[in-house]
Amino acid sequence: MEFAFAFLILAIVFIAKTFKIVPQQHAWIIERLGKFHAVLSPGLNFVIPFIDRVAYKHSLKEIPLDVPSQVCITRDNTQLQVDGILYFQVLDPRLASYGTSDYLLAISQLAQTTLRSVIGKLELDKTFEERDEINRAVVNALDEAATNWGVKVLRYEIKDLTPPQSILHSMQQQITAEREKRALIAKSEGVKQEQINLATGQREADIQRSQGEMQAAINESEGERQAQINRAEGEAEAIRLVARANAEAIAIIAQAIERQGGPEAVNLKVAEQYIGAFANLAKTGNTMLLPANAADVAGMVATAMNVVQKTK
Structure with a gap:
């Protein structure tokens, strides 16, 4: 049993x-x-x-490896506290077993060493601007060395770059000054644009006003010219009408003289106008010039009729 x-x-x-x-x-x-x-x-x-x-x-999966934080010195002698994370994958299990005693430790140490070397070639400002370049440089250096360990380094990412507190304070002051500078520039640009707009508006208003005044003067002169033309045409028409009336009156008088009793009527009319003219002279003036034969009305009438007969 x-x-x-x-x-x-x-x-x-x-x-x-x-x-x-x-x-x-x-x-x-x-x-x-x-x-x-x-x-x-x-x-x-x-x-x-x-x-x-x-x-x-x-494990043949992609493995993230947290690289411990370390202090790096930049080209301009500034200390930076840097930490990151590394992603790798085992491609050759045999080399990963016998190529190094501990490939995890080897990769981590090599990543730290490479990172210090890369950052030491850059100035402080460049380290913040060229993080992608730093990541690529670390990956290239690690991938070349890790080939002997049967490991493929896929990528490296910097998680944090922390300068000393004094540097942070100076950077903050610089950022504040830069923002104030941009604000002043933007304000001055706004004032400049406002002045340009006002000047442009004033110029356009002056142009429109001068054009309006010029058009008003043109309209006024055109109106005056048309008024003068109308006035001249009216006077010419009045003269024509007076002339036509005089001509018609003369024609009527001539026709009246040709008729029976016409000369006697003309004699009577002339005598009346002669007497009336002397009467008006007596009313309008204190001094009066009279012909030598002013009392001879019949003689004056005869003279007038003689003129009419000659004209006829």
Whole structure:
């Protein structure tokens, strides 16, 4: 009974030592009698119990490695507290097992050393501006060295760059001064643009006002010219009308003279106008010039009729 129980235990141990189940994205290193024998791939694998042993287990996934914080000196002798994170992947499990005693420690130390070297070549301001360049430089240096360790360095990211407190205070003052400078420049640009707009508006208003005054003067002169034309045309028309009326009156008088009794009527009219003219002279003036024969009305009338007869 005891023999059967011992045999069962031995069988279980034998099976456990013989069958190895490797998880996905993992690689196990098998040593046979202390010497590298094989790399077990994911799935069910068979080994020789008590002769083969699993010496190393590696994950083939992308692994993040936190690089410890360290103090770096820039080119202008400024201290910077720098920390970052490194991403790598095991590509060759055999080299990762036998290429170095501890590839995690080796990668971390090399990352710190490379970072100090890269930052030492840059000034303080450049370290903040060229973080991507620093990351690429660290990755290139690590990837070249990690090839012998069976590791592929994928990327490195700086998490924080912390200068001393005095430097931070100076940087803050510089940023404040720069912001105030930009604010003053923006304000002056605004005032300048406002003055330009006001001058432009005033100039346009003056131009419009002068154009309006010029147009008003033109309109006024056109109106005056048209008024003079209208006035001249009115006077000419009045003269024409008076001349036409006089001509018509003369024609009527001539026709009246041709008729029977016309000369006697003319004599009577002339006599009336003669007497009326002397009457008006007597009313309007104290001094009066009279012809020598002023009392001879019949003679004056005869003279007038003689003129009419000659004209006829």
